[in-house]
Each structure stands twice: as C-alpha cells, then as structure tokens.
Amino acid sequence: MTAEAKTGRITYREAMRTALREALQRDERVFLMGEDVGRYGGCFAVSKGLLEEFGPERIRDTPLSESAFVGAGIGAALGGMRPIVEIMTVNFSLLALDQIVNNAATILHMSGGQFNIPLVIRMTTGAGRQLAAQHSHSLEGWYAHIPGIKVLTPATLEDARGMLWTALQDPDPVLIFEHGGLYNLEGELAADAGAVNIDKAAVRRPGTDVSLITYGGTLGKTLQAAEELAGMSINAEVLDLRSLRPLDTASILESVTRTHRTVIIDEGWRSGSISAEISARIMEGAFYELDVPVARVCSAEVPMPYSRHLEEAALPQVRTIVETVRQMVGSRG
C-alpha cells in the first residue's frame, strides 16, 4: 500500500486525460484532433474539459472524414507538429487504413530515412458492451502485422497515464488502443506517475505453474482467473504484453521457460490473432521447454452478436481461462 499522500484514486479515463493534458502543456507542438474531441468532450469523455483549457486550435473537432484527418495527422507530423489523432473506435479506423498502412507505415522507408512521422493515433477497441458487429472489433493484434508502426495496449492505470508521453517522444507512428471496457477502471495511482517504457512486457503476477499471456481488455479477466486458480493451488504467472508491435519475445520466452506451460488470452478472433504469432514464437524459441502444447483462449469467430448471452459466449471469460488451465495442468506428467 502506497501512502495516501503519495497516491490518489483515479480512473483509466482520467489517467488518459491527465496524460493528454500534460502532453499539451509540455509541448506546444502537441495537439488533439478527431471527431467530437472538443465540444462533445470525446465520445468516451476522455478529452472532456480540454477544449475549454486549450482552445479549438489545439483541441480540434473534425468532420466525419477518417481518412482525411488521419492523413492530415501524418502530414502535420511531417510538418513539425506532434499530432495526437483520436479515431473514435477501431471500427471506424478501417476507413483510414490506407493512410495508416500505405503512408504512415511506409514514408520513412520510401524516403530512404529522410522523413519520419512522429504521430500518435489513439482509438477505442474491443467488445463487451452489446454494441454488436460493427462496433465491437478487437483489431489491435491485426494492426500489429504492419511494419513501420508501433502498437500499444495500455491495460493498467500506470500505462494509461504513462504510455502517451513516451509515444509522443517516439519518432515514428504509434497506435494506442484503449479498450472500451477499461475507461471506468478505478484504482490508486502515484501522484507523480509519469512516462513509462513502451517496449517491454510486464509480469503482473509472478507464478510458477503456467504462463498466462495477455494484453489490453483481457488482463483483468486473466488476473481474476489467476486468483481463482490460486485457490486450486495452481500458481499462474500473468504476463501483460503492453506492446503488440514490437512484441517482447524475450519476456515471453523467459516466462515460458519458467513455467513450461502457456495459455494465451486474446480478445481477437482466434484465427490470425496475435495469439497465433505468440504461439508460433514459442514454438520457435521454447519448443523444448514445453511440457504441453501452448493453448489459446480467444474470441469465437463470429461478428459480435448484440444479445448479451451470445456476446459473453463469444468473448474470453474467466471461467474459460480457468478451465483451459485446469485441463492443461491436469494433463501434467
């Protein structure tokens, strides 16, 4: 327990807002642009109050033109600014994908290193709120396939507070995916919390029997599952990837080498999700360390249904994680 004086209660949403405010205060070149980030206060209220504080030049409401304002963010970065572009949700980012994949990710390379793009793109991701098939994508792992960009998935208050500034210091495009289910996450955060590294995975719970590898929206469920497993005297380690590109392979292999058993928990659709890449890297780097094959708990391969019971069945749940681990550890020896 940190002393009251040194910490305060805060939500993930507020931590993001604090990070935005700090960035706007520290660097004149930083500005926020996106749909309804200003007068509306942000579709998830993350930027609420920032328009009043920093004015419409730096908190820019854009028209519904995802491709244009994401591309404008790339151009503004080329022009010496430090833009933070907010795409309301990952679902709409598909309209801007050409700009992200064909411009943001390629220009440094195509220009032979002449033009880098210090751009940060934030977007909400994930399911779990009965928003149905067009508003529930979990595509951060999919984006991680693209060389030239970096992909971050803050899952804790510290990372919500600390990743943005580090991302802004990065000379290249960084995408930050904020899981919609996390905004109301509340907890203690050190008053002096600040920038954090964005390239290392973090062990959120040390353990010896099995490695539970996850990120973003499923970290909470995975930690809960680890608690339940502890009750069954299964000591699970929980590794939070934090960054999906680059992937911290070393930390993954270290954990697997410690526990010899691995379950990957990923909200993405199973086939071609980042969980597949992690499993493949373990295959390549720790095959002889494995007591049992790596298992995956992912989302069912279905456009997200509206109905609550079907959505819950489609998503990774604490009980499915627990069951998967128990079977695996049961198959011990």
Add this chain to the structure above:
Amino acid sequence: MTAEAKTGRITYREAMRTALREALQRDERVFLMGEDVGRYGGCFAVSKGLLEEFGPERIRDTPLSESAFVGAGIGAALGGMRPIVEIMTVNFSLLALDQIVNNAATILHMSGGQFNIPLVIRMTTGAGRQLAAQHSHSLEGWYAHIPGIKVLTPATLEDARGMLWTALQDPDPVLIFEHGGLYNLEGELAADAGAVNIDKAAVRRPGTDVSLITYGGTLGKTLQAAEELAGMSINAEVLDLRSLRPLDTASILESVTRTHRTVIIDEGWRSGSISAEISARIMEGAFYELDVPVARVCSAEVPMPYSRHLEEAALPQVRTIVETVRQMVGSRG
C-alpha cells in the same frame, strides 16, 4: 501426361479469363465491375476482350472509388445479381476495407441469416516486380482473420480456371487473390477443366521427410526447393493450402503427422502472417507428432524496397527454403 487432344497450353491469365467468360456465359446475373476492366482490358490484361464480347453493362469500368464500387457489389449481390468486383490490387483494397469487414462480412449475421451476399471480389496480390512499398503488399493472410468472408489463393492453372465458378456458387462473399507473379505462368490444362473445390488443401508433391506448407505466389518456389532437396535425398511434401479461410486444418495435420517436420512458406510479413496461425494449429493439433519445432520462411518485416537486390532479400526464396529445411533435417534425431 494427358493426351494432346485433351489438353492445351494456357497461361494463368488466360485461365482466369476463360473462367470469367464461362461465368458470364453461364449466368445472366454475373457481371464484372472494377477500374479499367473494360476499355483498358484490365490492368493485368485479365479481362481483355470481355468488353467487346459482353458489352459495357456487364463489363463495367468504374471511377476510382474503391469503397463505393466494392460496396455497390455488396448491394448488387443483395439485389439478386452475382457481381465479380475486381480491385486492381490488394494495395488499393485498403480503401474498401470498411465495406468488406463491416458490411460484406457482417450482414448475414447482423440480419439473423436473412440477407446473404453472393459476391466475389478478385484482386492481384504480392511482390516481386520492383513496385515498391505501396504496390507490393501480400495481405491475403491478413484478410483471412475476418469471419464472414472466404479467402482463396489460386496458385495453379487448374485453380485459376476452376475456383471462380465455385466461388460464384457460394452464397457468401469470397475473395480471390491472384499473385501478380503468376499471370504469365504457362502450362498444360485439360480442355474440359472446370470448377474445383475451394475448401481443401492439395498435396502438390507427396513426400515423407518434411512438410512444406504454402499457398499462392510461393508455391512455385516451394516446389523448386523440393526438387533441389530431392537432389540432397530429402523427400519433401508440398502442401498447397488453396484456401486461407477456411483453413484445411485436417490436411495440414495429416501431412505433419506423416513427416513430423514442417516448414511454412509465406510471402506475408512474418509477424501475424497466416504462417503464424498454421504454426499455432500444428502446436495445438500435432504437438506430439513433431520431431522438431515448426519453422517459417516469410517476408522480412519491411515495406517492400524498390531496389531488386533488396526486394529479393526481403522475399522468401528457393535458397532460403532449402537452407531452412536442410538445417531442420540436419537437426534430426
């Protein structure tokens, strides 16, 4: 060898064109729409001559509006037509991704099964012709992540000739990826060649020592590698996936169970490529059959460079496949 009378020499391009012509002749509801499919003859000359044969109503040149004409294909399919939409190359398909992912892939599900979308989308994919970073994507494996669509990768004359008709009979959206390096592939094709199945992988070369799993543009290189390996008395089996979604897991596991060694060859960028999913499925379904860990030969994680020597170095090559297999088989016992 089939008798002269029964076969004829044909290119992959001509096989595709023959398939298009047959489809247009057999079904009044079929039409082809895309940029320059008509007067220009298709950017890769696939549809050359079809405008003269079928007229501008059924061979429709579209404006440069990828999102609109792909979406219009979805709507036309809903309206009872059997559209074949050509997107010049996968690189430009990113502009239409919202329509593919948020509409084509979801409407059957969102409508509770009321509205299916019998749409075929064809596009050229792949690198190898020094077209640089914005014209060399290999994203078919990436598309395979999306539930609701099917993803085909014809790599042979038979499949170029036969997959289209089967895809048109499918009630749901099917994406056909034609590797740009294959259009000039020439060989013998049975005069009566026709529709082929689109859900089974095919063993293109039976073998016992190692399974080489690939698809599309890298099948040729993989078969060459297998030949070279034969010369080193390594008997490689070559499995052509043909369909990336659904993936024929059974055939993959069968092959692995026969050979106990696997190398996946994939032109996609390594991280998050379909090769990762295949490796993960082998991990899950044939772990105890493996003598050595599954290996992958993929593209380097770099936007494709223009310069020939760098592009060649970035792509899977016969020599890299051979080396990988030799090391693996060397590590036998």
Add this chain to the structure above:
Amino acid sequence: MTSSQPSQQPLLERNHSLYLLREMLRIRRFEEKCAELYSATKIRGFLHLYIGEEAVAVGVMQALEPDDAIVATYREHGHALARGVSPGAIMAEMYGKQEGCSRGRGGSMHLFDAATRFYGGNAIVGGGLPLAVGLALADKMQGRQRVTACFFGEGAVAEGEFHECMNLAALWKLPVLFCCENNLYAMGTALKRSESEIDLCLKATSYEVPAWPVDGMDVVAVEEAAQRAAAAVRAGGGPYFLEFRTYRFRAHSMFDPQLYRDKQEVEAWKERDPLNTFQVRLREQGLLEDADLARLEEEAAAEITRAVEFAEAGTWEPLEDLTKYVYSEGARS
C-alpha cells in the same frame, strides 16, 4: 370540411391525414417506451432515438412501393416502423431475443427485415450508401422499376463514401432516392463546424443530382417532395437528393450530456414538433377531433403493449448456435 380556412395551407384529406398522424404517433410512443426500457436495462448497447424527426420517415415511406428497398442508419426505429416492420419483432430485437427481426444479433442499430426489403440498420456513418447504390444497380440491370431509398444524416455528407456514391449513382443513372436527414448535428458537431459549404443541396447538384431542401418537420411537405422525387427516380431519371431539415429532440444516444447545444435552441425546435404542428393544422381544418386523437393514442399504446409482451415472452437463442450465421451453410442447417 369547412370552407372557412384560417390557414393558407392546402386542404388535406382526412383519412390519409389521420393515417400520417397515426404513424408519427406510433413511432413517438414506441421510442418513448424504448427510452424507458433502456433505463430499466431491458434494452442495452447503443440506443439512438428518432424523436422529433418522425415526419421524415413517415412522409418518405408514403412514396415507396412494397418492392422498393430501404437502407437506413443506426437511428432507424422510425423507418422500420413506418415501413411496416412488426413492432413486436423490433422490440424483441432490442431485447436480444431470437424472435427479434434480426434474431437478437443486431440490436437497435441493426434492424433487418427481408419481407419489407429493409436492408438495415447500418452503424458505420456513410456505410449504407454504397449498399443502396448496389441495390439500385441490381434493379436497373434487371430492368425493374424499383426505387432504393437511402437514409443518412448530414454528418455522413463529409465522408468520402458520400462523394463516391453520389458520383457513381449519377454517372450510372441509378434509381436511388438519397434522403439526407439534416438535424444540424453529428453527435456534438454542428453542421457549420464540419462543412465548408453548408448548403447540402448545392453539394448534390455538383454531381448533377437534382436536389431539394424540404421542411422535415412538416409531414405533408415531406410526403409531397418524396412523391415527386420517387416518381422521377422510378421513371428512370437517375438518383434524386432530398435534404430534410429536421431536429433531434433527444440526446444523440443514451450517453450524451448535450454540452454542445443549449436548451433554448432545443426548445425553439420543439415549438415545431411535427406531431403537434400537424395536429394543430388538422384541427384548424376540422379534420381532427379529440376523440380521433384519443383513439390513435389508444391504438399506439395497445400496439406497444403487445410489442413489449411479445419481447418479454421471447426466448434466448441457444448458445450452441453462436456461430450459426457467420456463413450460409450454418444459417441453413
């Protein structure tokens, strides 16, 4: 009918007028109930109310034939009801029950109904426009004299898809009736903050698409304009654009604190409530008695009671069917 008319407005026919009033009332009361049920957590996800804009959907539907098609947005309860989709099926959909018009898979934003050619329910702003263009293309290619009515908000006008679709529909003279519901705001973004040119009809004419602004608060004006436009479209004149000037009385969704507009503005528009103004007008013309109104209210209330009962009595789709509607094979089985 009395010959002494206080107002200058044209004389109305009683039965049809009461019908129009009845339709608007059905929608108003239905949605008031939805809001109530949302607070009661019977309805979840996003809920976008149409209250204030009823005259648009009701007026336009009068101009459509049974085999015409409709494409709408996430704010589509009114359109579905006015089109004749069963209120019970709509309510059950919002409950997430399998008796819902989309089997509970779509929810409020994705109402679909094959019987009335109601193609949803699209939650991507602008995402429905290409579908409408394609449906119209199918009708034109099959020589059918049908109209496809496409509803979208003024915010969608900024999207690239609007531009691509207006051009494609005009270029190919497709029978699309573009119905732009200009309620002055896209979430919190006022039209003047999102468009350099706020005359939307002027935009439409720049594609050579005939366009007219219409008082969207006057159901009679809406019907007249829609009849004229639909007739022109049906006659083969190509697409038509109608801008309905209307206003959203409620919040954008259930999460909107409405920081972006002031009470006076809302109150001023409520003075023009399409139901009240129409009632006044009917009374002026002696076409509406208290008894009529009482009867309409009773009928609406009874319909809603039946709808809620139907939804409450509805059942949950079995979990085994989770992935049933991803592909048609599953849907058929």
Add this chain to the structure above:
Amino acid sequence: MTSSQPSQQPLLERNHSLYLLREMLRIRRFEEKCAELYSATKIRGFLHLYIGEEAVAVGVMQALEPDDAIVATYREHGHALARGVSPGAIMAEMYGKQEGCSRGRGGSMHLFDAATRFYGGNAIVGGGLPLAVGLALADKMQGRQRVTACFFGEGAVAEGEFHECMNLAALWKLPVLFCCENNLYAMGTALKRSESEIDLCLKATSYEVPAWPVDGMDVVAVEEAAQRAAAAVRAGGGPYFLEFRTYRFRAHSMFDPQLYRDKQEVEAWKERDPLNTFQVRLREQGLLEDADLARLEEEAAAEITRAVEFAEAGTWEPLEDLTKYVYSEGARS
C-alpha cells in the same frame, strides 16, 4: 524586343522565357532517356512518363518559395526536376542505387527530397491529398506563410479522399494549392466515363474553394495562374484549386497498349506540345534564336549524361541494411 507583334499575346521577358523553356526541355529529354533506360532494363518497376504535361510542373514551380512544400504522385519526375531535386539523385533512384534521392528504396514512383521539401512520390491515387492538408495545417498552426502544392490527376477527383480533403482544407482555411492535372484519362478511363459532372472547377467551388481552369499546355498561362493562386493562398485566403487541362502523350505506364484512345486524338494534342508552341511563340517575339535552342539542348543533354554517369557509378545498399529504414532507430544507427 521588336515592337511589331504578329501575335496578340503579351510580350514576354527573354531570360525568364528561356528559363521556362529550358526547364521543360530538361524534363522532356530526361524522361525520353528514362524510357530508353527502361527498355535497357536499367530502370524497373512502374515508370509513368510526364511527357506532354511539362508546362504544368514548370509553371507551378515558379510560384513556389524554397520553404514551400510539394506533394506529388507516381508521375512526378517532372515535378522533382522542376523543383530542383538533383537529376543524378533521381536517376540513381530509378536505378535502385543508394545514392538515389530515396536511397533506391522508392524508385520512380517515390522520389523524396528533404532539401527541397519534396514529400514524394505517392502511388496511391488520392493518397497524397491528406498529407498536403496536414502539411498546410502544420504551417498554419505554426504561423508560417508557406504554401503546400499538391499535384494529382483528374482521376483522383473520384476518390473519397478528394472530397474529404477539399472540405477539410476549406473548412480550416488551410494554405493548400490543389493542382489538378487533367489529362483526360485515368489509365484507360476517360473523364466523362468516371464523373457525372466533368467540370472539375465546379466541384471545387462546391466546397467554397476558389477554382480556375488553366491551359496546361501553355507554360505562361500556368505560371500566371499559379502566381495568382499561390499569392492568395499565402495571404491566408485558404485553399485554391487549379485545373490544368493537359494531355499525356505517352502510354500510362510502360505496359499500356492504349486501346482506349485513338491516334488522331493523340496527334491532335501533340499539335499543342507545350515545348513546340512555346518555342514558336518565343521566335515570333524574337526571343529565341536557333543558337539559344542549341545551347539549351546541349545543357539538357550534358545534365542527363552526368545523371546517368552518376547513377551508373552508384552503389548497391548492403543487404544487412534491408530493414534499416522501417523505424527511425534503425535509420539513425
């Protein structure tokens, strides 16, 4: 200068006129050489020649200051040369040598040069427009009186990005000079087959962007229009749109059989060759002697010889550097 003018055209100043002629000649001869080198397989990939359109790039560049920015397309050799990018570096780029202006990573379609603020070389039609909008936004936010000139073909006008970018630039009054090179064809698609309204200036004005059509075959007219437009943009008047009516004398790329246009049309336009007509005019005004032309030809030839020598002498980037420019860390190391 003689006072007896056969033509009614304004008197021209000799030095500047010869300079304009020189610039056009440099481009013409340079590209003729490129075509030759393509056949000699020294240059690979796609090669899009600007021959016939030289007056546009040369005229516009006269209106730009050293710290203005340029965004161009894959048909950008002329723009790069006229902007002052080193011919040797351009030729070396097309050879794929590391001495190229993009280190051989970009090739013909991706010429970049930080020194002259030449932001490429974009091979996605319409893909450069958002970049230009963003560069202009950065200038405006940093209070710089700069102009960003954005070149694109008339085919790009159909893309959604054109619509989104015109609106955003106009809405925010950004200093972008939109230079539309209307050469009547997008590959094989004639403007009238891709646009319902072929008056492109009318489109621009529908965003409240001032627009003028310009004879793109008359370098003097181009310069005058560009000077006027650039001055207005620089003065803070917001974006400006110029439609340059020009014609592509050569095939779209080296693979184009030109089935879509007939020889007479091409010949008719060649009558208006911007180099010939300008020479005639200068001779009429007594500003050009045979000796002048001979000198300009010599200078152009010498420059090309040096460029080819430079490219030939260039070196291949080492394979170890393959992934060097994916992220800035690598680029710096």
